[in-house]
Amino acid sequence: METVPSLRATDTYLLSRVGKAGRRRMVDRLAGSGFSLRHMAILGYLADRGPAAQRDIGRLLGIDPSDLVGALDELEERGLVRRERDPDDRRRHRVSLTPAGRTALRRCRRHADAVDDEVLAPLTAAQRRTLSDLLGRVFDALDADVSPPAAPAPTPGTRTRRR
Amino acid sequence: METVPSLRATDTYLLSRVGKAGRRRMVDRLAGSGFSLRHMAILGYLADRGPAAQRDIGRLLGIDPSDLVGALDELEERGLVRRERDPDDRRRHRVSLTPAGRTALRRCRRHADAVDDEVLAPLTAAQRRTLSDLLGRVFDALDADVSPPAAPAPTPGTRTRRR
DNA sequence: ACCAATCGTTGGTGGTGACCTACCATTGCG
DNA sequence: CGCAATGGTAGGTCACCACCAACGATTGGT
Numbered sequence: 001m002e003t004v005p006s007l008r009a010t011d012t013y014l015l016s017r018v019g020k021a022g023r024r025r026m027v028d029r030l031a032g033s034g035f036s037l038r039h040m041a042i043l044g045y046l047a048d049r050g051p052a053a054q055r056d057i058g059r060l061l062g063i064d065p066s067d068l069v070g071a072l073d074e075l076e077e078r079g080l081v082r083r084e085r086d087p088d089d090r091r092r093h094r095v096s097l098t099p100a101g102r103t104a105l106r107r108c109r110r111h112a113d114a115v116d117d118e119v120l121a122p123l124t125a126a127q128r129r130t131l132s133d134l135l136g137r138v139f140d141a142l143d144a145d146v147s148p149p150a151a152p153a154p155t156p157g158t159r160t161r162r163r
Numbered sequence: 164m165e166t167v168p169s170l171r172a173t174d175t176y177l178l179s180r181v182g183k184a185g186r187r188r189m190v191d192r193l194a195g196s197g198f199s200l201r202h203m204a205i206l207g208y209l210a211d212r213g214p215a216a217q218r219d220i221g222r223l224l225g226i227d228p229s230d231l232v233g234a235l236d237e238l239e240e241r242g243l244v245r246r247e248r249d250p251d252d253r254r255r256h257r258v259s260l261t262p263a264g265r266t267a268l269r270r271c272r273r274h275a276d277a278v279d280d281e282v283l284a285p286l287t288a289a290q291r292r293t294l295s296d297l298l299g300r301v302f303d304a305l306d307a308d309v310s311p312p313a314a315p316a317p318t319p320g321t322r323t324r325r326r
Numbered sequence: 327a328c329c330a331a332t333c334g335t336t337g338g339t340g341g342t343g344a345c346c347t348a349c350c351a352t353t354g355c356g
Numbered sequence: 357c358g359c360a361a362t363g364g365t366a367g368g369t370c371a372c373c374a375c376c377a378a379c380g381a382t383t384g385g386t
Binding site for chain 2: 001002003004005006007008010011012013014015016017018019020021022023025026037040041044045047048049060061105109112113115116119120121122123127128130131132134135136137138139140141142
């Protein structure tokens with residue numbers, strides 16, 4: 001991909017551009033199996049952390065509760081997740097992964113791996129590990145944005161962001 | 164920022180997520196000065212490569228000609244670019260940067276640098292250079308996507324993408 | 327001189343993402 | 357009990373992006 005030097009020199013621009021391209025590929029690929037990134041993220045969440053209330057899923061994944069509903073509807077219709085009322089708090093739904101959901105997730109992951117390989121093809125295995133590591137650090141440091149009511153505003157410049 | 168392990172392990176996911184967050188910050192910041200990413204990209208193009216026809220700007224920047232019109236209108240209204248007919252080919256517009264445009268670009272770049280610093284804060288200078296380099300490699304290898312009519316489809320799996 | 331192609335422009339479309347409000351059921355607390 | 361808070365839902369908005377078709381002006385090729 002080509003660009004102008006002054007843009008290529010801007011890390012955030014590069015990041016955003018590469019991220020977008022990667023996301024694009026991923027979305028295309030997953031779409032072939034009828035999944036969206038959201039779907040995959042949700043399945044991943046459930047596989048990693050077990051059954052959960054919708055609120056919690058949305059909070060961690062950065063999905064608005066009202067948007068989550070639809071995504072879960074789709075997954076449920078296809079028998080990939082189950083929604084049942086939490087007996088301990090009947091307001092909540094206990095969302096859990098079905099065996100079919102687990103299988104679906106494996107499929108998603110295969111797609112994801114393939115896209116990773118495709119996008120990062122120009123890098124050697126070692127470089128790839130490095131990139132992975134650096135990206136991880138940056139990612140972890142991003143606005144938690146999941147902060148409880150009173151934002152402590154640790155460093156000046158941590159702009160709270162969130163319309 | 165938190166996530167589930169299985170997603171954190173997916174490079175493309177990380178990339179897309181970090182890219183998006185970076186873009187967000189950039190957009191917010193630029194918006195404060197009344198610019199969009201598009202605007203900055205266009206100003207950067209003109210500064211780096213000199214006056215150009217709209218077609219060419221759009222091609223390199225991945226902006227549809229019909230979308231470019233509006234962006235240029237805005238820049239022109241604010242006196243940052245000039246549009247004049249190319250005497251050699253009166254179909255074309257010769258778009259050029261005004262001195263005010265040059266100043267505006269400097270301002271944009273300062274914003275961009277600030278965002279870079281903010282986003283990449285968790286990295287050391289050396290790590291940052293490494294990330295920059297690796298991202299650059301990946302970026303350069305991305306689908307040119309500016310390919311002429313008949314896509315040669317070099318490797319199976321190079322999905323042409325482009326709705 | 328004619329026709330096909332090119333450039334900019336207008337005025338659409340469709341998809342996505344990130345919101346928001348209002349609402350009902352349920353819970354926890356005073 | 358009564359009421360505020362919480363979890364899920366339904367429905368809608370707004371911005372943005374990537375397109376597309378059609379059109380007038382202009383050009384280049386024959």
